[in-house]
Structure formats: structure tokens, C-alpha cells
Amino acid sequence: MSITQQARYSTGAIVFHWVIAILVIVNWRIAEGAEHLEGAAKAASIAPHKAIGITILVLSILRLIWRLTHRPPAPPEAVAGWERILAKTVHVIFYVLLIGLPIGGWLASSYAGFPIDYFGLFTIPLFPVGVNFDTAGAIIDLHKAGGTFVLALVVLHVLGALKHSFIDKVPGLSRMWFGKNA
Numbered sequence: 001m002s003i004t005q006q007a008r009y010s011t012g013a014i015v016f017h018w019v020i021a022i023l024v025i026v027n028w029r030i031a032e033g034a035e036h037l038e039g040a041a042k043a044a045s046i047a048p049h050k051a052i053g054i055t056i057l058v059l060s061i062l063r064l065i066w067r068l069t070h071r072p073p074a075p076p077e078a079v080a081g082w083e084r085i086l087a088k089t090v091h092v093i094f095y096v097l098l099i100g101l102p103i104g105g106w107l108a109s110s111y112a113g114f115p116i117d118y119f120g121l122f123t124i125p126l127f128p129v130g131v132n133f134d135t136a137g138a139i140i141d142l143h144k145a146g147g148t149f150v151l152a153l154v155v156l157h158v159l160g161a162l163k164h165s166f167i168d169k170v171p172g173l174s175r176m177w178f179g180k181n182a
């Protein structure tokens, strides 16, 4: 980094952020749409949810590696200490859940013995666990709760970004958007 203060996240971090954010919202909508279906209809509509979820898993692991190798911009000085801690905590939980939730879904599919088809291109291997519907059901309950929790955090996260940009008038959204960096 040069002596000048870095104003925004790296371009790679920005691309990861927005691609993953869109996929998470789309995947949540697909899961909600499948909630009240049964049998073959449910399996058909949850199939893209599983494939998109695996995509989010892969992208989130790459993103975490990117994050650990690219320094983020320092928080604006005007942002209060508690807000920095809250924002950082939410970011860490996002990373944990964006990796943990899809692994949970993958594990539940493995316990249920249900295949994971990747957009008709290939099949993702299941974890070598025996079929156990009780365990699959317990993991899916956690998965659903985790999915709801992520969405609650997204609301908090967006409110924080909007507050910084429009109420505190410190750099907020611009830090996660393309543009000059210094």
C-alpha cells in the first residue's frame, strides 16, 4: 500500500462481495419458494438451491483467502468504536455462516442420501455418512435457522452501511464500490 490512505476495498473483494450477496438473496428466495412443496416438486425446486449453495461455498472460501491476503481499507476515523466492533462481528459471522450453511446443507443431503446435482453438469459427491433421516432433519432445522439469522444480519448490515453513508456522512457504500483508490 502507498503512503496515501486506501479509500475502498480491493476490486477483487468488491466483486466477491456483490456476486455472493446476489447469490445469497436469490438462494434464500428459492428456498422460501420450495418451503411448502412436497415430494418430486420440492426436490426439483430445491435442486438449484443446492447448486447455488455449493457455488456460494466455493466463492466464500476463495473470498476468505482473498481477504486474508489483501488488506481492507482502515475504518473511517469518525466511526464510533462500538460500531466498528459491531460491524466487524457481523462480517466475521457472515464468513462463518457463508461457509458453514452450505456445508450443513451438503451434510444434511448426505445423511438423507439425496444427490446434489450441479446444474445438470455433474453430481457433487456426498459425505460418506450412513443414511439417517433424523440426523438429516436435525441439521436442516439448524440450516433453516442459520439462513434466517443470515438474513436478519443482512438487514442490520445494510442499515449500518446506509447510516454511515447518509446520516453520519462518512465513507460507507463507496468503500464497497468501484472507483479511485487513494
Ligand code: HEM
Pocket (backbone or CB within 6 Å): 024, 027, 028, 031, 032, 034, 035, 046, 049, 050, 051, 052, 053, 054, 056, 057, 097, 098, 101, 102, 103, 104, 105, 106, 109, 116, 140, 143, 144, 147, 148, 150
Ligand atoms: C449460503 C448458502 C445457503 C443458504 C443461505 C441457505 C438457506 C436456506 C434457507 C433459508 C432454507 C429454509 C427455507 C425455508 O423452508 O424457510 C433452506 C432450506 C434448504 N436448504 Fe439451504 N441454504 C444454503 C445452501 C444450501 C446447500 C449447499 C444445500 C445442499 C447441498 C442446501 C440444502 C437445503 C435443503 C435441502 C433445504 C430444504 C429443507 C426443507 O424444507 O426440507 N442449502 N436453505
Ligand code: HEM
Pocket (backbone or CB within 6 Å): 013, 017, 020, 021, 022, 024, 025, 067, 072, 091, 092, 094, 095, 154, 157, 158, 161, 171, 172, 173, 174, 175, 176
Ligand atoms: C447477502 C448479502 C450480503 C452479505 C453476505 C454481505 C457481506 C459482507 C461482508 C462479509 C463484508 C466485510 C468485507 C470484509 O471485510 O472482508 C461486507 C462489507 C460491506 N458491505 Fe456487505 N454484504 C451483503 C449485502 C450488502 C448490501 C445489500 C450492501 C449495501 C446496501 C452492503 C454494503 C457493504 C459495505 C458498504 C461494506 C463495507 C463495510 C466497510 O466499510 O468496511 N452489503 N459485506
